[in-house]
Amino acid sequence: MSKKKLKDHLINRDWCKGCGICVAMCPKDVLVLDGDEKAMASHPEKCIACRQCEKMCPDLAIEVITEDAHGKEE
Amino acid sequence: MSKKKLKDHLINRDWCKGCGICVAMCPKDVLVLDGDEKAMASHPEKCIACRQCEKMCPDLAIEVITEDAHGKEE
């Protein structure tokens, strides 16, 4: 598998309950809770697409969309 | 405790069900089953008062009465 590059964070605001787990667990401080207490990516550029946030979200509210080095979405 | 000597086998014929355990387990072949399938001491003289029969009888039908060397019943 080729190395993954972040394309987007899909955060389902209807599902997110603002628990802050993704925020705390992101190794790169990419995420914050916004004024509505919903997760949002404040620093997407720092994201290393490790998917920790996606896997730890108890509400299945985050999806990390990546593309491989060749630009293919996945 | 001083050494015990056999005084008597009390075999409760109403309780004995003739299972033969005492007969088989007696180390000295003291006991047999009689015609009514009840345990009896056919060779009391061989008894070493080890109480194996008493302890193994599932029907609590045997009591080994001993006296110590000084003749005190127990």
Added chain:
Amino acid sequence: MATTCFVQGNEACSLAAMYAGLDFFAGYPITPSTEIAETLSARLPEAGKKFIQMEDEIASMCAIIGASLTGSKVMTATSGPGFSLMQESLGYAVMAEIPCVIANVQRGGPSTGNPTHVSQGDVNQARWGTHGDHSIVTLTASNHQDVFNMTVEAFNIAETYRTPVILLFDEIVGHMREKLVIPEPGEIELVERLRTSVREGVNYHPYLPREDGRLPMSDFGGVHRYNVTGLYHDMWGFPTDKGELVDGLIHHLVKKIDYAADAIAHHVPYYLDDARTMLISYGSSARSALSVVEQLRRRGERIGLLELQTLWPFPVQLVRDYARDKEYVGVVEMNMGQLINSVKLAVDNPRRVYLINRVDGRLITDKDIKQTLRVIAGQGV
């Protein structure tokens, strides 16, 4: 060819279950029902089907429900103490509409009671044993041919109405041996599970009754992945506490059985055409009652017997109709008076309904019944 045999009632029940197409039995031994498990532990594997002895009656009841959902015809068997333990999951089967058959071969109760003696003390428990409103089907029999027929019928009803069905036998019927003629395959019609015709990808509603009231099922492992729950649920089986859905479901659960009462009111009338006195009985006490009726008929007395095989839903109309022109009704049962309450509720003149019973663990005899009849007569009837 039909085979004749000389078997215990418990064996007759087991053989009937095999005849009805039993696929899966889970149980836990208990006197006086154990021969059902024992017989099936031999028969089911022979037929390539499943027998499992579970850790207790609760697990047994749960296991048959699980198995039923895969499409199997299922059964368990027990007696009073085990039947009490099954009550919670029995209610689950009611709520989730799971076809299954539970045989309770009664012993003397309450509690451990009188395990090897006869009683008919679980009649009202069969109706009301689990918590919450519900309806339930309960069949019984007084002889082995009827044990066979009612057992097959239990499976048929379970499948037709998607419901647990209780077979309520008693120690005497369960343990005694008598003649049984096993019918040929096909001789008794079998109801097979109604499976949905909805195809993959199309919205399947496991809890939406068809026009005829039946709910087609889809086996676990099939193409429809629905939900089964003991909570109030919607037509897909998903939990809800919405008032109108709760109300609709409880009415559905109760009415589907109650409306079927006439259709499944199995019974045998004996000498009732011109009878002035009617005995009502069931199970082994019906044998004694019949004996009395035959004796008194020989003496010219106008007495008859209504033997009930369907106890629940109580055949209200049937009993009311038969009772209408009778001077009085004697309910013969081996308990402190259980079915008699339903008889009284059904008839026009409940004050003319009398209990004829025996509760010492022995079969009620013809003598016992005749003696009570004399007492009743002495009361001016």
Added chain:
Amino acid sequence: MATTCFVQGNEACSLAAMYAGLDFFAGYPITPSTEIAETLSARLPEAGKKFIQMEDEIASMCAIIGASLTGSKVMTATSGPGFSLMQESLGYAVMAEIPCVIANVQRGGPSTGNPTHVSQGDVNQARWGTHGDHSIVTLTASNHQDVFNMTVEAFNIAETYRTPVILLFDEIVGHMREKLVIPEPGEIELVERLRTSVREGVNYHPYLPREDGRLPMSDFGGVHRYNVTGLYHDMWGFPTDKGELVDGLIHHLVKKIDYAADAIAHHVPYYLDDARTMLISYGSSARSALSVVEQLRRRGERIGLLELQTLWPFPVQLVRDYARDKEYVGVVEMNMGQLINSVKLAVDNPRRVYLINRVDGRLITDKDIKQTLRVIAGQGV
């Protein structure tokens, strides 16, 4: 001094149990009864008494029976599913005549049902839930002062008759908060366990009733080493299946409760003196019924309410007497019609007894009742 507080019905029940001298509680959490366990887990240790959370409801029921035999006043609390699981050992307590109190705070059933909503669906299960013939005492209440009184009464009856007593509350009564005045110690009389006066070495008969019907007990740990069993037993508590002893014991068990029916028929009559219509209700539905009665009285209608607090043994005589001069009777309950059967069996004219119910998990309202009353009236009553 009497203390006033603002508490949940479940707390009122717990405080009453403490007042009655509860020594030992074993339970397993279940909505909507859990606050009883929670309150007692705080109160009992404060008083040097025992609280234990068991592995399930079966174990809870068993543990309180064991504790009762050492001389403790005991209790457990649960809801439908747990109550179903307790049925086997509840029957044991009946058979072995163990004083104990079981609170069932009802939820919607069957099965897991509607855990956080109101229902009165376990009324007939309380009577018939365990296998075998038996009688049982069941009390209920519609407000917290009565919850308190009936809980104390439950302990008193349990001790007087050596019997399990069921407290059958509903979710609304259990969960709502209202005023409770806790009486001073001594204000309500407490029945303490009757202990045998038979001295060491003298033959003690744990199961031989005195002339007044009571059976003095001897605590485990005391000087009388007798036997307790769920089998039919003789007056020393040892197993027997002798017909006359079986017959005697089952009659004793059933009759000791049934004969007490009048003595323990707790109820409150409202506006019944000149009423032509009588509502019968219990638990939270009685509050709505009372509301209707008060509304209609203001309009001049001659309607009254019989609120029952003793459900079992059913107060036959009381209901029959009150019903005698009424044009019709409406039974208001939140189930598909359970207590109504007993009402019909009790009264002279069962055809004039109507069900007024609601089963969607919501409190039956004054509107609901009035609407059904109009329907009944439309039927020509």
Added chain:
Amino acid sequence: MDSQKIVFTGSGGQGLITAAILLGEAAVLHEGLEAVQSQSYGAAARGGSTRSDVIISNRRINIPKAFQPGVLICLTQEAYNTYSSIIRPGGLLITDKRYVKVARKVDARQVELNLYQTVLERVGTPVVFNISVLGALIGMRPMVRKESVLQVLAERFPPSFAKSNTEALELGFELGCVCQDEI
């Protein structure tokens, strides 16, 4: 045929229940009769005493218990003491000398067999004692044909038992017939 009511009583290991079942089976499967068999269960039956009732009739049998049996077989002293009173006045009470000492206050014809001893001597094993009792019974009271019982024995037991079973049955039957003649 009037109903025949037979009660077998004795102790657990004597094979009485089997005998009772064989009798019922013979009647039902090979004689076209009705039969009911029942037996005692429970703690009392654990190594202790046994009772098995058989009723045979050509009509429907309602009550499955033999309250006043016409024939009572008692094969232990305890059984004799407990049950001898239940026999129908004038009925037939069968015992075996090896097990029972009869008392003379029963209102029935008492037949004391010496079957156990005879079986032991002639067949060589006591396990078929129950079959011989059955033989004696049908010898004395021809409720089913011997052939029917033989057929049931053949169906129920592996061939290795055939010889001793048949011998025992015949032996009992003979003795039974003799007794019948004596009546």
Added chain:
Amino acid sequence: MDSQKIVFTGSGGQGLITAAILLGEAAVLHEGLEAVQSQSYGAAARGGSTRSDVIISNRRINIPKAFQPGVLICLTQEAYNTYSSIIRPGGLLITDKRYVKVARKVDARQVELNLYQTVLERVGTPVVFNISVLGALIGMRPMVRKESVLQVLAERFPPSFAKSNTEALELGFELGCVCQDEI
């Protein structure tokens, strides 16, 4: 006094049930009134929406649920959307600006408070928001005296909470009184 029916609605963490209990307790313990309080339970209540009903009266209260409350308090948009229709025509509907955008089709007097914000600013912590709502309620509808609520607060909470509780109650009460005047 006529019965007062109040329904509190909002989300789990807002302390509405506590507010409702405090109100009932003040009425029962310190005003000699009758009160009933009830609340929603269950899966819906798990992290989700809450509802608590209070009825206060000087007579016995039969029906414990407030079917057409005279006062409805909605502290989330969801609660507002779900419950605003249950209010008695002409009743009082209280919301907080922080949580709810009101729509103008309810047949009731709608009072939009700015309590959350004010509490945050003046008391410094949002945990006493519920107490301030209670203050506003009794400011607008004097169903129980403020002193009674203060007394209940003192009995129920440890002294360390006294100051902020009192501040919140007073603050809400003031705001409530103002609104009442406006009516």
Added chain:
Amino acid sequence: MAVKEYIRERFFPHMWCPGCGHGIVLNGLVRAVEELAINKNELVIVSGIGCSSRISGYVDFHSLHTVHGRALAFATGVKLSKPKLNVIVPMGDGDALSIGGNHFIHAARRNINITALVMNNRTYGMTGGQYSPMSGVGVKATTAPYSTIDNAFDCVELARAAGASFVARTTVYHVNQLSELIKKAIVHDGFSVVEIFSQCPTYFGRKNKQGGAVDMLKIFKEKTVLIGSDKKKDNPALMERGIFVEKELPEYCKAYDEVIARARKA
């Protein structure tokens, strides 16, 4: 015989079959109690339902014969309510480990001072010889005409894993060890389990062609060794006898006293 002081002679001969191992357990139990000279008024025996459970009727203690599988739950009530009582709970293998398995592990977990005796005859004797969770694979039973496929529990391992602070095993052949272990179990302050292999000649023996009671006893002798015996190395199939667990852990009723103390402080 002094042990007769501890039995209810009027119920003898007892109801067990000739040669039933349960009688030997009774024998050993009574001897143990006699040797400990416990006041009978402070002894409670609690049992469930089964042949084994009938033992409670034969001893002259306070006796509580309950329902199938729940004896330990009843016993927990007795003990916690009146901790000064000695509580002994004999159970059949089905009673203890089939229907009663949950109460068994929970009593062990709590480490409540109750003495549990598991009278393991690998069958349901009372109901006529069905297989039990102790039968093991390859056994014939009335509900296993084609022989069992169910694994057996290791009662010792289960008790240990659940938290029992005293766990031992012996057989009715080893009558001296039997009464010694029962004594130690009674004296131990915490939940104690003694598994006792017992024979059911009537069902297990007959169905599995093990011969009579005497033959079955000999099997116990041959198939078991003392813990740590070298023989086990040569023949790993041998079952060990002896004490497997014996440790001091807070006892439940004593711990409860601390709850009371904390509550009274609060």
Added chain:
Amino acid sequence: MAVKEYIRERFFPHMWCPGCGHGIVLNGLVRAVEELAINKNELVIVSGIGCSSRISGYVDFHSLHTVHGRALAFATGVKLSKPKLNVIVPMGDGDALSIGGNHFIHAARRNINITALVMNNRTYGMTGGQYSPMSGVGVKATTAPYSTIDNAFDCVELARAAGASFVARTTVYHVNQLSELIKKAIVHDGFSVVEIFSQCPTYFGRKNKQGGAVDMLKIFKEKTVLIGSDKKKDNPALMERGIFVEKELPEYCKAYDEVIARARKA
């Protein structure tokens, strides 16, 4: 997200509280199933009652939401009746080990091919935070205002002793290990148990002053180590994560086929 194929989106957002660990188990389970690419029509999820048990409604498998504590008994019926189905049974700690303890040990004993996931949050979440048999000593709960005196089970030891042929443990902090272990457990042919520490911030966290969900996750990180880690030597209180038991043993449904074979020969 491909995992969405395995969930029932219409029921989202789900009913669990913000930060509830059970959602992370769901997340891990769905990823495991996706990676194994199991046919959804051959997957059955069976659960009891509890917050955890609600997981069955969220996955798009055949779902059977049963009664409290009995899920494994229902599952046994499903599996033995139709052995080709994959049967997964997620349970709460109370569900699995309090009321359900007996079914747990018996399913393990039979070694029937079912995957049991114990979602252990050390409390009864659904009923509002009472103590559970996994709470352990010294914990506050709504039924333990003076803190608990009950020992906790060691789920791993209990499963092992009862006979499970695959036993593992992890936490919802360790999400990669979580889905890996679930995958292995599903694939394993026999009874497999994965104990998963999960947080209940609403009750356990609040009552025991453990902070919010994030703080509780950090505790899982700090208080656990991989099996065999040196850290455990320095700090024996650390709980180990990983696979404790993984062995081949005859599976129950397969063994049953032999019963059929023997019956047909007979």
